[in-house]
Amino acid sequence: VSARHLRLIVEYDGRDLCGWQRQANGATVQGHLEDALGKLLTVPTAVAGASRTDAGVHARGQVACFHTERAIPLHGIRRGLNSLLPDAIAIREVTEVGEDFHPRFSATGKHYRYLVWTDGDRSPRWRHRAWHRPERVDLPAMEAAAVHLRGEHDFAGFRAAGCSAKTTRRTMEGIDLSYPEPSLLAIDVRGNAFLRNMVRIMVGTLLDVGHGRRSPAQVLEILETGIRERAGVTAPPHGLELMAVRYGGRPYVPRRPVEPVIGGEGDDSV
Amino acid sequence: VSARHLRLIVEYDGRDLCGWQRQANGATVQGHLEDALGKLLTVPTAVAGASRTDAGVHARGQVACFHTERAIPLHGIRRGLNSLLPDAIAIREVTEVGEDFHPRFSATGKHYRYLVWTDGDRSPRWRHRAWHRPERVDLPAMEAAAVHLRGEHDFAGFRAAGCSAKTTRRTMEGIDLSYPEPSLLAIDVRGNAFLRNMVRIMVGTLLDVGHGRRSPAQVLEILETGIRERAGVTAPPHGLELMAVRYGGRPYVPRRPVEPVIGGEGDDSV
Numbered sequence A, B: 001v002s003a004r005h006l007r008l009i010v011e012y013d014g015r016d017l018c019g020w021q022r023q024a025n026g027a028t029v030q031g032h033l034e035d036a037l038g039k040l041l042t043v044p045t046a047v048a049g050a051s052r053t054d055a056g057v058h059a060r061g062q063v064a065c066f067h068t069e070r071a072i073p074l075h076g077i078r079r080g081l082n083s084l085l086p087d088a089i090a091i092r093e094v095t096e097v098g099e100d101f102h103p104r105f106s107a108t109g110k111h112y113r114y115l116v117w118t119d120g121d122r123s124p125r126w127r128h129r130a131w132h133r134p135e136r137v138d139l140p141a142m143e144a145a146a147v148h149l150r151g152e153h154d155f156a157g158f159r160a161a162g163c164s165a166k167t168t169r170r171t172m173e174g175i176d177l178s179y180p181e182p183s184l185l186a187i188d189v190r191g192n193a194f195l196r197n198m199v200r201i202m203v204g205t206l207l208d209v210g211h212g213r214r215s216p217a218q219v220l221e222i223l224e225t226g227i228r229e230r231a232g233v234t235a236p237p238h239g240l241e242l243m244a245v246r247y248g249g250r251p252y253v254p255r256r257p258v259e260p261v262i263g264g265e266g267d268d269s270v
Helices: A030-039 A074-084 A139-149 A200-212 A217-225 A265-269 B030-043 B073-082 B139-149 B198-210 B217-227 B265-269
Strands: A002-013 A058-068 A089-097 A107-115 A153-156 A170-183 A184-191 A242-245 B004-012 B058-068 B089-097 B107-117 B151-155 B169-181 B185-189 B240-247
Touching: A002 A074, A030 A058, A030 A074, A030 A089, A058 A074, A058 B107, A139 A170, A139 A200, A139 A217, A184 A200, A184 B265, A200 A217, A200 A242, A265 B185, B004 B198, B030 B058, B030 B073, B030 B089, B107 B198, B139 B169, B139 B198, B139 B217, B139 B265, B169 B198, B169 B217, B185 B198, B198 B217, B198 B240
Parallel strands: A058 A242, B058 B240
Antiparallel strands: A002 A058, A002 A089, A107 A184, A107 A242, A153 A170, A170 A184, B004 B058, B004 B089, B107 B185, B107 B240, B151 B169, B169 B185
8 A cells, every 4th residue: 555645734823832843741733733643544643844833823824744544535634634623723725745745845935924913002803913013113114124135145143043944045035014904014924935933033123123223224234244133023923824835836926015915815825 | 070971992802701781790891891990080980882792792893981070181091991901802092072972872873794704614713703604605696685685674584582672674784795815704784773683693694595595585585574583593693793883974885795805994984
Protein backbone atom coordinates (compact mmCIF):
# COMPACT_ATOMS: atom_id res chain seq x y z
CA VAL A 1 0.00 0.00 0.00
CA SER A 2 1.46 3.36 -0.94
CA ALA A 3 0.87 6.22 1.51
CA ARG A 4 -1.25 9.17 0.39
CA HIS A 5 0.10 12.63 1.13
CA LEU A 6 -2.70 14.99 2.16
CA ARG A 7 -2.72 18.76 2.54
CA LEU A 8 -5.04 20.64 4.90
CA ILE A 9 -6.04 24.29 4.87
CA VAL A 10 -6.54 25.12 8.55
CA GLU A 11 -8.33 28.09 10.12
CA TYR A 12 -7.92 28.88 13.81
CA ASP A 13 -8.66 31.43 16.46
CA GLY A 14 -5.36 31.69 18.31
CA ARG A 15 -6.76 33.20 21.48
CA ASP A 16 -6.79 30.11 23.65
CA LEU A 17 -4.06 28.26 21.80
CA CYS A 18 -0.35 28.08 22.58
CA GLY A 19 0.58 28.51 18.93
CA TRP A 20 1.22 26.02 16.15
CA GLN A 21 4.00 23.81 17.48
CA ARG A 22 3.25 20.77 19.63
CA GLN A 23 4.27 21.18 23.28
CA ALA A 24 4.37 18.89 26.27
CA ASN A 25 1.97 21.26 28.09
CA GLY A 26 -0.57 23.51 26.47
CA ALA A 27 -3.05 23.22 23.63
CA THR A 28 -1.43 23.79 20.23
CA VAL A 29 -2.75 23.51 16.69
CA GLN A 30 -0.26 20.82 15.70
CA GLY A 31 -1.04 18.90 18.88
CA HIS A 32 -4.81 19.06 18.30
CA LEU A 33 -4.41 18.03 14.64
CA GLU A 34 -2.15 15.09 15.48
CA ASP A 35 -4.48 13.94 18.25
CA ALA A 36 -7.54 14.18 15.99
CA LEU A 37 -5.76 12.37 13.14
CA GLY A 38 -4.62 9.69 15.56
CA LYS A 39 -8.25 9.03 16.48
CA LEU A 40 -9.59 9.26 12.94
CA LEU A 41 -6.91 7.10 11.34
CA THR A 42 -6.28 4.93 14.44
CA VAL A 43 -2.51 5.27 14.02
CA PRO A 44 -0.16 7.95 15.36
CA THR A 45 0.16 10.54 12.59
CA ALA A 46 2.68 13.38 12.38
CA VAL A 47 1.67 16.72 10.90
CA ALA A 48 4.00 19.27 9.28
CA GLY A 49 2.95 22.92 9.01
CA ALA A 50 3.79 25.87 6.77
CA SER A 51 4.19 28.49 9.49
CA ARG A 52 5.05 28.04 13.16
CA THR A 53 2.66 30.70 14.38
CA ASP A 54 3.25 31.91 17.96
CA ALA A 55 0.81 31.62 20.86
CA GLY A 56 -2.17 33.89 20.28
CA VAL A 57 -1.65 34.33 16.51
CA HIS A 58 -4.66 33.51 14.31
CA ALA A 59 -4.79 31.81 10.91
CA ARG A 60 -7.28 31.44 8.15
CA GLY A 61 -4.91 29.86 5.68
CA GLN A 62 -2.42 27.72 7.58
CA VAL A 63 -1.27 24.74 5.53
CA ALA A 64 -0.50 21.34 7.05
CA CYS A 65 0.40 17.93 5.65
CA PHE A 66 0.39 14.31 6.76
CA HIS A 67 0.73 10.82 5.31
CA THR A 68 -1.83 8.06 5.58
CA GLU A 69 -2.40 4.62 4.12
CA ARG A 70 -6.12 4.75 4.90
CA ALA A 71 -8.52 4.99 1.97
CA ILE A 72 -10.90 7.46 3.65
CA PRO A 73 -12.24 9.91 1.03
CA LEU A 74 -11.09 13.54 1.31
CA HIS A 75 -14.47 14.90 2.45
CA GLY A 76 -14.62 12.17 5.09
CA ILE A 77 -11.28 13.31 6.47
CA ARG A 78 -12.45 16.94 6.47
CA ARG A 79 -15.69 16.14 8.27
CA GLY A 80 -14.11 13.63 10.61
CA LEU A 81 -11.40 16.06 11.68
CA ASN A 82 -13.89 18.90 12.11
CA SER A 83 -16.00 16.74 14.41
CA LEU A 84 -12.93 15.85 16.50
CA LEU A 85 -11.25 19.28 16.66
CA PRO A 86 -12.17 21.99 19.18
CA ASP A 87 -14.32 24.93 17.97
CA ALA A 88 -11.27 27.18 17.73
CA ILE A 89 -9.78 25.06 14.90
CA ALA A 90 -11.41 24.05 11.61
CA ILE A 91 -10.30 22.28 8.45
CA ARG A 92 -11.39 24.28 5.41
CA GLU A 93 -9.98 22.07 2.67
CA VAL A 94 -8.33 18.69 2.16
CA THR A 95 -6.46 17.87 -1.05
CA GLU A 96 -4.05 15.18 -2.18
CA VAL A 97 -0.54 16.39 -2.98
CA GLY A 98 2.61 14.85 -4.42
CA GLU A 99 5.16 13.06 -2.29
CA ASP A 100 7.70 15.86 -2.72
CA PHE A 101 5.37 18.59 -1.51
CA HIS A 102 6.28 20.13 1.85
CA PRO A 103 4.05 22.79 3.44
CA ARG A 104 7.01 24.86 4.59
CA PHE A 105 9.82 24.12 2.14
CA SER A 106 7.60 24.20 -0.96
CA ALA A 107 6.06 27.54 0.01
CA THR A 108 7.02 30.43 -2.26
CA GLY A 109 5.26 33.13 -0.27
CA LYS A 110 3.09 33.98 2.71
CA HIS A 111 0.54 36.66 3.42
CA TYR A 112 0.06 37.97 6.96
CA ARG A 113 -2.37 40.63 8.11
CA TYR A 114 -1.95 42.71 11.23
CA LEU A 115 -4.90 44.70 12.61
CA VAL A 116 -4.62 47.83 14.76
CA TRP A 117 -7.65 49.42 16.41
CA THR A 118 -6.78 53.13 16.31
CA ASP A 119 -9.81 54.66 18.01
CA GLY A 120 -9.39 56.51 21.30
CA ASP A 121 -11.70 53.99 22.98
CA ARG A 122 -11.31 50.24 22.99
CA SER A 123 -13.59 48.10 20.84
CA PRO A 124 -15.39 45.04 22.27
CA ARG A 125 -15.73 43.72 18.72
CA TRP A 126 -12.03 43.85 17.90
CA ARG A 127 -10.51 43.29 21.33
CA HIS A 128 -9.32 39.76 20.54
CA ARG A 129 -8.29 40.51 16.95
CA ALA A 130 -6.59 43.91 16.89
CA TRP A 131 -3.93 45.75 18.87
CA HIS A 132 -5.46 48.81 20.49
CA ARG A 133 -3.24 51.87 19.92
CA PRO A 134 -5.37 54.95 20.65
CA GLU A 135 -2.82 57.48 19.35
CA ARG A 136 -3.41 59.42 16.12
CA VAL A 137 -1.78 57.75 13.10
CA ASP A 138 0.17 59.60 10.41
CA LEU A 139 -0.65 57.31 7.50
CA PRO A 140 1.50 59.06 4.83
CA ALA A 141 4.56 58.72 7.11
CA MET A 142 3.83 55.01 7.62
CA GLU A 143 3.38 54.62 3.88
CA ALA A 144 6.79 56.28 3.29
CA ALA A 145 8.38 53.88 5.80
CA ALA A 146 6.67 50.88 4.18
CA VAL A 147 8.25 51.82 0.84
CA HIS A 148 11.68 51.21 2.41
CA LEU A 149 10.65 47.76 3.60
CA ARG A 150 9.33 46.60 0.23
CA GLY A 151 11.65 44.62 -2.00
CA GLU A 152 14.67 42.44 -1.18
CA HIS A 153 16.64 43.40 1.93
CA ASP A 154 18.61 42.01 4.83
CA PHE A 155 16.01 41.96 7.60
CA ALA A 156 18.43 41.10 10.44
CA GLY A 157 17.19 44.15 12.36
CA PHE A 158 13.65 42.81 12.26
CA ARG A 159 14.02 39.43 13.89
CA ALA A 160 13.60 38.14 17.43
CA ALA A 161 16.66 37.35 19.52
CA GLY A 162 15.96 33.60 19.38
CA CYS A 163 15.72 33.46 15.58
CA SER A 164 17.98 30.75 14.18
CA ALA A 165 17.64 31.44 10.44
CA LYS A 166 20.99 31.18 8.66
CA THR A 167 20.32 33.92 6.14
CA THR A 168 18.37 37.07 6.81
CA ARG A 169 17.72 38.24 3.24
CA ARG A 170 14.03 38.21 2.43
CA THR A 171 11.82 39.77 -0.23
CA MET A 172 8.74 41.73 0.79
CA GLU A 173 6.41 41.80 -2.19
CA GLY A 174 3.86 44.02 -0.56
CA ILE A 175 3.35 46.02 2.63
CA ASP A 176 -0.05 47.61 2.26
CA LEU A 177 -1.95 49.86 4.64
CA SER A 178 -5.73 50.13 4.51
CA TYR A 179 -8.81 50.74 6.62
CA PRO A 180 -11.25 47.81 6.25
CA GLU A 181 -13.57 49.85 8.47
CA PRO A 182 -13.25 53.20 10.26
CA SER A 183 -10.53 53.15 12.98
CA LEU A 184 -9.36 49.67 12.00
CA LEU A 185 -5.94 49.83 10.34
CA ALA A 186 -4.88 46.71 8.43
CA ILE A 187 -1.23 46.11 7.60
CA ASP A 188 -0.98 43.42 4.92
CA VAL A 189 2.49 41.97 4.57
CA ARG A 190 3.30 39.63 1.69
CA GLY A 191 6.75 38.15 1.30
CA ASN A 192 8.67 35.12 0.11
CA ALA A 193 9.62 34.09 3.66
CA PHE A 194 9.82 35.56 7.16
CA LEU A 195 12.17 35.62 10.12
CA ARG A 196 10.99 35.01 13.65
CA ASN A 197 8.59 37.79 14.81
CA MET A 198 9.46 39.75 11.68
CA VAL A 199 5.93 40.93 10.89
CA ARG A 200 5.27 41.91 14.49
CA ILE A 201 8.55 43.89 14.75
CA MET A 202 7.76 45.60 11.41
CA VAL A 203 4.34 46.55 12.77
CA GLY A 204 5.79 47.92 16.02
CA THR A 205 8.31 49.95 13.99
CA LEU A 206 5.76 51.21 11.45
CA LEU A 207 3.50 52.36 14.27
CA ASP A 208 6.39 54.25 15.85
CA VAL A 209 6.64 56.09 12.53
CA GLY A 210 2.88 56.61 12.46
CA HIS A 211 3.03 58.08 15.95
CA GLY A 212 5.89 60.43 15.08
CA ARG A 213 8.42 58.73 17.35
CA ARG A 214 10.59 57.56 14.47
CA SER A 215 11.15 58.88 10.94
CA PRO A 216 10.70 56.86 7.73
CA ALA A 217 14.45 57.31 7.13
CA GLN A 218 15.21 55.55 10.41
CA VAL A 219 13.52 52.43 9.04
CA LEU A 220 16.04 52.43 6.21
CA GLU A 221 18.76 52.74 8.85
CA ILE A 222 17.51 49.61 10.69
CA LEU A 223 17.69 47.70 7.39
CA GLU A 224 21.20 48.99 6.71
CA THR A 225 22.67 48.42 10.18
CA GLY A 226 20.69 45.28 11.09
CA ILE A 227 20.49 46.39 14.72
CA ARG A 228 17.35 44.99 16.33
CA GLU A 229 17.49 47.51 19.20
CA ARG A 230 16.89 50.35 16.75
CA ALA A 231 13.56 48.85 15.63
CA GLY A 232 10.25 49.14 17.49
CA VAL A 233 8.64 46.76 19.95
CA THR A 234 7.27 43.40 18.88
CA ALA A 235 3.54 44.00 18.37
CA PRO A 236 1.37 41.60 20.44
CA PRO A 237 0.31 38.33 18.81
CA HIS A 238 -3.48 38.78 18.92
CA GLY A 239 -3.44 41.33 16.05
CA LEU A 240 -1.70 38.93 13.65
CA GLU A 241 -3.31 36.48 11.25
CA LEU A 242 -1.75 34.14 8.70
CA MET A 243 -3.99 34.76 5.69
CA ALA A 244 -2.55 32.45 3.05
CA VAL A 245 0.47 30.48 1.94
CA ARG A 246 1.45 30.47 -1.70
CA TYR A 247 2.99 27.58 -3.63
CA GLY A 248 4.52 28.27 -7.04
CA GLY A 249 2.92 30.91 -9.19
CA ARG A 250 3.84 34.51 -9.70
CA PRO A 251 4.79 36.81 -6.83
CA TYR A 252 2.09 38.77 -5.08
CA VAL A 253 1.11 41.91 -6.91
CA PRO A 254 1.57 44.76 -4.45
CA ARG A 255 -1.77 46.37 -3.80
CA ARG A 256 -2.42 50.07 -4.11
CA PRO A 257 -1.92 51.71 -0.71
CA VAL A 258 -4.80 52.83 1.54
CA GLU A 259 -7.40 51.09 -0.56
CA PRO A 260 -10.15 49.45 1.51
CA VAL A 261 -9.55 45.76 2.02
CA ILE A 262 -12.63 43.57 1.89
CA GLY A 263 -12.28 40.69 4.33
CA GLY A 264 -11.27 37.39 2.85
CA GLU A 265 -9.61 38.71 -0.29
CA GLY A 266 -6.32 37.26 0.89
CA ASP A 267 -7.54 33.74 0.35
CA ASP A 268 -7.36 34.27 -3.37
CA SER A 269 -3.67 35.00 -3.32
CA VAL A 270 -2.49 31.47 -2.50
CA VAL B 1 -28.73 72.95 39.50
CA SER B 2 -30.38 71.74 36.31
CA ALA B 3 -29.68 68.14 35.32
CA ARG B 4 -27.81 67.46 32.09
CA HIS B 5 -29.25 64.81 29.78
CA LEU B 6 -26.48 62.72 28.23
CA ARG B 7 -26.59 60.26 25.37
CA LEU B 8 -24.16 57.36 24.97
CA ILE B 9 -23.32 55.31 21.90
CA VAL B 10 -22.54 51.86 23.27
CA GLU B 11 -20.78 48.94 21.60
CA TYR B 12 -20.91 45.46 23.10
CA ASP B 13 -20.08 41.86 22.47
CA GLY B 14 -23.22 40.06 23.59
CA ARG B 15 -21.62 36.66 24.05
CA ASP B 16 -21.27 36.66 27.81
CA LEU B 17 -24.07 39.14 28.49
CA CYS B 18 -27.69 38.43 29.40
CA GLY B 19 -28.94 41.13 27.04
CA TRP B 20 -29.72 44.80 27.54
CA GLN B 21 -32.25 44.87 30.34
CA ARG B 22 -31.18 44.89 33.99
CA GLN B 23 -31.92 41.64 35.81
CA ALA B 24 -31.67 40.52 39.40
CA ASN B 25 -29.23 37.77 38.31
CA GLY B 26 -26.93 37.89 35.33
CA ALA B 27 -24.70 40.51 33.73
CA THR B 28 -26.61 42.87 31.46
CA VAL B 29 -25.58 45.99 29.56
CA GLN B 30 -28.03 48.23 31.40
CA GLY B 31 -26.90 46.77 34.72
CA HIS B 32 -23.21 47.31 33.94
CA LEU B 33 -23.86 50.87 32.73
CA GLU B 34 -25.90 51.78 35.80
CA ASP B 35 -23.30 50.26 38.12
CA ALA B 36 -20.46 52.11 36.37
CA LEU B 37 -22.39 55.41 36.38
CA GLY B 38 -23.21 54.93 40.05
CA LYS B 39 -19.49 54.68 40.80
CA LEU B 40 -18.46 57.51 38.49
CA LEU B 41 -21.17 59.96 39.57
CA THR B 42 -21.42 58.64 43.16
CA VAL B 43 -25.24 58.62 42.98
CA PRO B 44 -27.58 55.89 41.74
CA THR B 45 -28.24 56.64 38.05
CA ALA B 46 -30.90 55.08 35.82
CA VAL B 47 -30.15 54.42 32.16
CA ALA B 48 -32.72 54.17 29.35
CA GLY B 49 -31.86 52.33 26.14
CA ALA B 50 -33.03 52.43 22.52
CA SER B 51 -33.30 48.68 21.97
CA ARG B 52 -33.85 45.92 24.50
CA THR B 53 -31.49 43.48 22.83
CA ASP B 54 -31.81 39.84 23.93
CA ALA B 55 -29.15 37.75 25.62
CA GLY B 56 -26.32 37.04 23.18
CA VAL B 57 -27.17 39.84 20.73
CA HIS B 58 -24.33 42.24 19.87
CA ALA B 59 -24.40 46.00 19.30
CA ARG B 60 -22.11 48.57 17.81
CA GLY B 61 -24.62 51.42 17.91
CA GLN B 62 -26.85 50.96 20.94
CA VAL B 63 -28.05 54.32 22.31
CA ALA B 64 -28.52 54.98 26.02
CA CYS B 65 -29.39 58.06 28.07
CA PHE B 66 -29.13 59.24 31.67
CA HIS B 67 -29.44 62.41 33.71
CA THR B 68 -26.74 63.88 35.92
CA GLU B 69 -26.15 67.06 37.86
CA ARG B 70 -22.38 66.51 37.88
CA ALA B 71 -20.26 68.86 35.82
CA ILE B 72 -17.84 66.19 34.55
CA PRO B 73 -16.83 66.97 30.93
CA LEU B 74 -18.11 64.61 28.22
CA HIS B 75 -14.72 63.05 27.49
CA GLY B 76 -14.22 62.47 31.22
CA ILE B 77 -17.48 60.55 31.33
CA ARG B 78 -16.49 58.51 28.28
CA ARG B 79 -13.08 57.64 29.69
CA GLY B 80 -14.35 57.10 33.21
CA LEU B 81 -17.05 54.72 32.05
CA ASN B 82 -14.67 52.83 29.77
CA SER B 83 -12.29 52.30 32.68
CA LEU B 84 -15.12 50.96 34.86
CA LEU B 85 -16.94 48.79 32.29
CA PRO B 86 -15.93 45.20 31.44
CA ASP B 87 -14.03 44.60 28.19
CA ALA B 88 -17.18 43.38 26.45
CA ILE B 89 -18.80 46.84 26.69
CA ALA B 90 -17.41 50.18 25.49
CA ILE B 91 -18.69 53.73 25.22
CA ARG B 92 -17.95 55.10 21.76
CA GLU B 93 -19.48 58.56 22.10
CA VAL B 94 -21.02 60.87 24.73
CA THR B 95 -23.11 63.87 23.71
CA GLU B 96 -25.48 66.23 25.47
CA VAL B 97 -29.11 66.04 24.31
CA GLY B 98 -32.30 67.98 25.04
CA GLU B 99 -34.58 67.15 27.93
CA ASP B 100 -37.30 65.78 25.62
CA PHE B 101 -34.99 63.31 23.86
CA HIS B 102 -35.69 59.65 24.59
CA PRO B 103 -33.42 56.93 23.17
CA ARG B 104 -36.38 54.65 22.37
CA PHE B 105 -39.35 56.95 21.79
CA SER B 106 -37.41 59.54 19.79
CA ALA B 107 -35.93 56.89 17.48
CA THR B 108 -37.20 57.02 13.89
CA GLY B 109 -35.39 53.93 12.67
CA LYS B 110 -33.02 51.10 13.50
CA HIS B 111 -30.54 49.09 11.52
CA TYR B 112 -29.82 45.47 12.44
CA ARG B 113 -27.42 43.10 10.73
CA TYR B 114 -27.69 39.34 10.84
CA LEU B 115 -24.72 37.19 9.76
CA VAL B 116 -24.96 33.63 8.45
CA TRP B 117 -21.88 31.48 7.85
CA THR B 118 -22.91 29.40 4.83
CA ASP B 119 -19.82 27.27 4.30
CA GLY B 120 -20.05 23.50 4.70
CA ASP B 121 -17.48 23.67 7.51
CA ARG B 122 -17.71 25.79 10.62
CA SER B 123 -15.52 28.88 10.95
CA PRO B 124 -13.48 29.55 14.12
CA ARG B 125 -13.39 33.23 13.14
CA TRP B 126 -17.16 33.68 12.87
CA ARG B 127 -18.34 31.12 15.42
CA HIS B 128 -19.44 33.76 17.94
CA ARG B 129 -20.80 36.21 15.36
CA ALA B 130 -22.65 34.23 12.70
CA TRP B 131 -25.21 31.43 12.57
CA HIS B 132 -23.70 28.40 10.85
CA ARG B 133 -26.08 27.02 8.22
CA PRO B 134 -24.04 24.75 5.95
CA GLU B 135 -26.81 24.25 3.34
CA ARG B 136 -26.55 25.81 -0.13
CA VAL B 137 -28.35 29.16 -0.35
CA ASP B 138 -30.61 30.20 -3.26
CA LEU B 139 -29.95 33.93 -3.12
CA PRO B 140 -32.39 35.01 -5.88
CA ALA B 141 -35.22 33.20 -4.04
CA MET B 142 -34.29 34.96 -0.79
CA GLU B 143 -34.15 38.25 -2.65
CA ALA B 144 -37.65 37.64 -4.04
CA ALA B 145 -38.91 36.91 -0.52
CA ALA B 146 -37.21 40.03 0.86
CA VAL B 147 -39.10 42.13 -1.70
CA HIS B 148 -42.36 41.07 -0.02
CA LEU B 149 -41.09 42.13 3.41
CA ARG B 150 -40.01 45.61 2.31
CA GLY B 151 -42.41 48.48 2.85
CA GLU B 152 -45.24 48.92 5.36
CA HIS B 153 -46.99 45.75 6.51
CA ASP B 154 -48.66 44.10 9.46
CA PHE B 155 -45.83 41.98 10.87
CA ALA B 156 -47.97 40.04 13.40
CA GLY B 157 -46.71 36.77 11.89
CA PHE B 158 -43.12 37.78 12.64
CA ARG B 159 -43.22 38.38 16.38
CA ALA B 160 -42.44 36.24 19.40
CA ALA B 161 -45.29 34.84 21.51
CA GLY B 162 -44.42 37.15 24.42
CA CYS B 163 -44.51 40.36 22.34
CA SER B 164 -46.77 42.96 23.95
CA ALA B 165 -46.76 45.64 21.22
CA LYS B 166 -50.25 47.10 20.69
CA THR B 167 -49.90 47.59 16.97
CA THR B 168 -48.03 45.32 14.61
CA ARG B 169 -47.75 47.60 11.54
CA ARG B 170 -44.13 48.43 10.81
CA THR B 171 -42.21 49.80 7.84
CA MET B 172 -39.14 47.96 6.57
CA GLU B 173 -37.08 50.46 4.62
CA GLY B 174 -34.51 47.97 3.52
CA ILE B 175 -33.83 44.23 3.67
CA ASP B 176 -30.57 43.76 1.87
CA LEU B 177 -28.57 40.61 1.24
CA SER B 178 -24.85 40.72 0.62
CA TYR B 179 -21.61 38.77 1.07
CA PRO B 180 -19.08 40.85 3.05
CA GLU B 181 -16.69 37.96 2.45
CA PRO B 182 -16.99 34.57 0.76
CA SER B 183 -19.45 32.25 2.59
CA LEU B 184 -20.55 35.02 4.97
CA LEU B 185 -24.11 36.13 4.18
CA ALA B 186 -25.18 39.44 5.73
CA ILE B 187 -28.86 40.31 6.04
CA ASP B 188 -29.20 44.04 6.72
CA VAL B 189 -32.63 45.02 8.00
CA ARG B 190 -33.55 48.68 8.33
CA GLY B 191 -36.97 49.69 9.62
CA ASN B 192 -38.85 52.33 11.57
CA ALA B 193 -39.47 49.99 14.52
CA PHE B 194 -39.42 46.28 15.32
CA LEU B 195 -41.53 43.72 17.15
CA ARG B 196 -40.02 41.25 19.58
CA ASN B 197 -37.68 38.80 17.79
CA MET B 198 -38.88 40.19 14.45
CA VAL B 199 -35.48 40.31 12.75
CA ARG B 200 -34.57 36.83 13.95
CA ILE B 201 -37.90 35.34 12.75
CA MET B 202 -37.47 37.11 9.40
CA VAL B 203 -33.99 35.61 9.10
CA GLY B 204 -35.24 32.11 9.97
CA THR B 205 -37.98 32.49 7.35
CA LEU B 206 -35.71 33.95 4.66
CA LEU B 207 -33.27 31.08 5.16
CA ASP B 208 -36.10 28.56 4.74
CA VAL B 209 -36.71 30.21 1.37
CA GLY B 210 -32.99 30.14 0.61
CA HIS B 211 -32.92 26.42 1.40
CA GLY B 212 -35.96 25.66 -0.76
CA ARG B 213 -38.21 24.66 2.13
CA ARG B 214 -40.56 27.59 1.60
CA SER B 215 -41.45 29.71 -1.44
CA PRO B 216 -41.18 33.51 -1.67
CA ALA B 217 -44.98 33.59 -2.07
CA GLN B 218 -45.40 31.90 1.32
CA VAL B 219 -43.68 34.87 2.92
CA LEU B 220 -46.44 37.08 1.51
CA GLU B 221 -48.94 34.63 3.01
CA ILE B 222 -47.42 34.98 6.49
CA LEU B 223 -47.78 38.77 6.21
CA GLU B 224 -51.38 38.43 5.04
CA THR B 225 -52.51 35.86 7.61
CA GLY B 226 -50.35 37.02 10.53
CA ILE B 227 -49.89 33.42 11.68
CA ARG B 228 -46.55 33.04 13.50
CA GLU B 229 -46.57 29.26 13.08
CA ARG B 230 -46.31 29.64 9.30
CA ALA B 231 -43.03 31.56 9.62
CA GLY B 232 -39.59 30.02 10.17
CA VAL B 233 -37.67 29.45 13.38
CA THR B 234 -36.26 32.30 15.41
CA ALA B 235 -32.61 32.54 14.33
CA PRO B 236 -30.18 32.33 17.27
CA PRO B 237 -29.10 35.59 18.92
CA HIS B 238 -25.35 35.39 18.31
CA GLY B 239 -25.73 36.26 14.60
CA LEU B 240 -27.56 39.54 15.33
CA GLU B 241 -26.04 42.98 15.81
CA LEU B 242 -27.71 46.35 16.39
CA MET B 243 -25.76 48.54 13.97
CA ALA B 244 -27.30 51.95 14.48
CA VAL B 245 -30.33 53.86 15.71
CA ARG B 246 -31.62 56.81 13.71
CA TYR B 247 -33.18 59.98 15.10
CA GLY B 248 -35.02 62.30 12.72
CA GLY B 249 -33.75 62.58 9.17
CA ARG B 250 -34.87 60.84 6.04
CA PRO B 251 -35.61 57.13 5.88
CA TYR B 252 -32.85 54.71 5.02
CA VAL B 253 -32.22 54.43 1.35
CA PRO B 254 -32.58 50.75 0.47
CA ARG B 255 -29.29 49.46 -0.80
CA ARG B 256 -28.85 47.59 -4.04
CA PRO B 257 -29.11 43.85 -3.35
CA VAL B 258 -26.08 41.54 -3.25
CA GLU B 259 -23.59 44.37 -3.26
CA PRO B 260 -20.60 43.70 -0.98
CA VAL B 261 -20.94 45.40 2.39
CA ILE B 262 -17.76 46.89 3.80
CA GLY B 263 -17.71 46.54 7.57
CA GLY B 264 -18.77 49.55 9.54
CA GLU B 265 -20.75 51.32 6.83
CA GLY B 266 -23.85 51.00 8.96
CA ASP B 267 -22.50 53.50 11.44
CA ASP B 268 -23.04 56.27 8.93
CA SER B 269 -26.75 55.65 8.66
CA VAL B 270 -27.71 57.00 12.10
